[in-house]
Amino acid sequence: MSAIPSTTRRPGRTRAIGRYVLIVAVCLVVLFPIYWMLITAIQTPASTLRYPPHPWPTDINLNGFRKVFSDLPIARWLGNSTFLALVATAITTVLAIIGAYTLAALRWRGRALFGLLLMTTQMMPEAIVVIPIYQLYSKTHLIDNLIALSFLHAAFVLPIGVWILRSAMAGIPREISEAALIDGCGHLAVLRRIMVPLTSPAIVAVAVVAFFASWGEYLFATTMITTSERYPASVGLATLIGQLDTPVDELLAGGLIYAIAPVVLFVLIQRYIISGLTAGGVKG
Template identity: 50%
Template sequence: MSTTYLGAPTSRAAEWLRIATLILVCAVVFFPVYWMLLSAIQPAEFSLSYPPPLIPKGFNWDAYAQLFREKPIAQWLVNSTFVAALVVLGTLTFVIPASYALSGLNWRGRSAFGLLLLFTQIMPAAIVVAPVLALYRGLGWTDSLLALALLHVAFVVPLCAWVLKSAFDAVPKEIVEAALIDGCNRLSVLPRVYLPLARPGLVAVSVIAFFASWNEYLFASTLIIDNDLYTASLGIATLMTQLDTPLFVLMAAGVVFSVLPVLFYMAIQRHVLRGLTAGSVKG
């Protein structure tokens, strides 16, 4: 009885400690986002004062007006959306058969190939910038959003292949065997069985590909020279110059740059966690 009596307050204290820790972590993580939003909407003199206010003191939309009036940010966003959409489609095109080959087919060297595919993620992108630039110049593929999207696909496919492989591994083998008995072959079982049951994995792969392309800067800054073809990440970086850095315009650009990915993630968030954890637990 005494153990139960003493354990209840201890358990309650541990629960409060977990809640306090969670609140602290969330505050640390979300404060930069909150400060970006705050700096983008309130007058500059308040954000530059010391100590700066944590609650907005008035609203000023001049940063957004200046951003859209003086910079082609709308075109940058369109370019980024176009590239990201191509990357999602291209990634799914290559990843689906690759993941099926790693999960649903038995062939010699499968494990070694999968491991080699994963090892490609160890290599930093900065190492291959120079040879990629030489190759693209030789092919005449610079200043091409399509060629940039192809490069993004090449870098995101290995990781996405393993994510989708985990989702395919979670498909019950009994269902696959039943489909084979009913007349499906090894190719037709992919669209009839694997893809419908691995839909969360497909969503997770789409999210990974979209964000990888949307946030990519290194290759875009190397291969894109025409201002009209700038992606949003590249265009926003040009707001910072040697002579001036319009802080509040930069903050407003950060807010605008974040809107579409946030909306995209919110629309499909219920599928993402299931997709990323597919295959981690088997019955």
């Protein structure tokens, strides 16, 4: 068997090398801010503000992390963020399952229009509705209430969750649910025994999307929460930014701690997220 000419192998090898170079370049661009955040957090402010800046840490100093835990209620802030994210995730997941089943499995007039209107809510910036929502919350005495804020977070991520699950449920053959209905199961039983187990990766994806959205939300949190003891971490860390002085080492050390939870969560369940987001991609 004759060898493959080198002229044939070279274009494919060149494309592969170019692809890897592009991947490495994109990774460097994405990871550089995280790297710079890390070296800024572990060295003195004087070293950080030196010009020209050094691309590696020159004066290791962990006082930023020490001050975060000694001078700031970082544990309380992280606890508030966790509470907000978990409640918003639970609300979003439950309502998204019900809403997706309604759109995917039931036949009713106006279903397509309702689904379209549901998605158009994502075109509305939060800044437009923050004032009327604040007035509504103020009149109903829901200001400075973490549970009320979690409902608000869930309301804005719910349409995305409904559509993710709707695509997954639409990919399940209707014959399965129809057979269950004929055998005497009600719609709630079909939803609980058939739809939920078969779309569990998509449900996990919705839960993760809701968790991340609530964990990193800032606008509504800084508007609706006025007591420092109830600050989520996103608002609490932002209070370190001052007009005349900003403790950069404390701010970035707290930011690294704040970023650990979602990163660890994503690493642990990333395969479920990918399979969940692609569920129903063929039949929708």
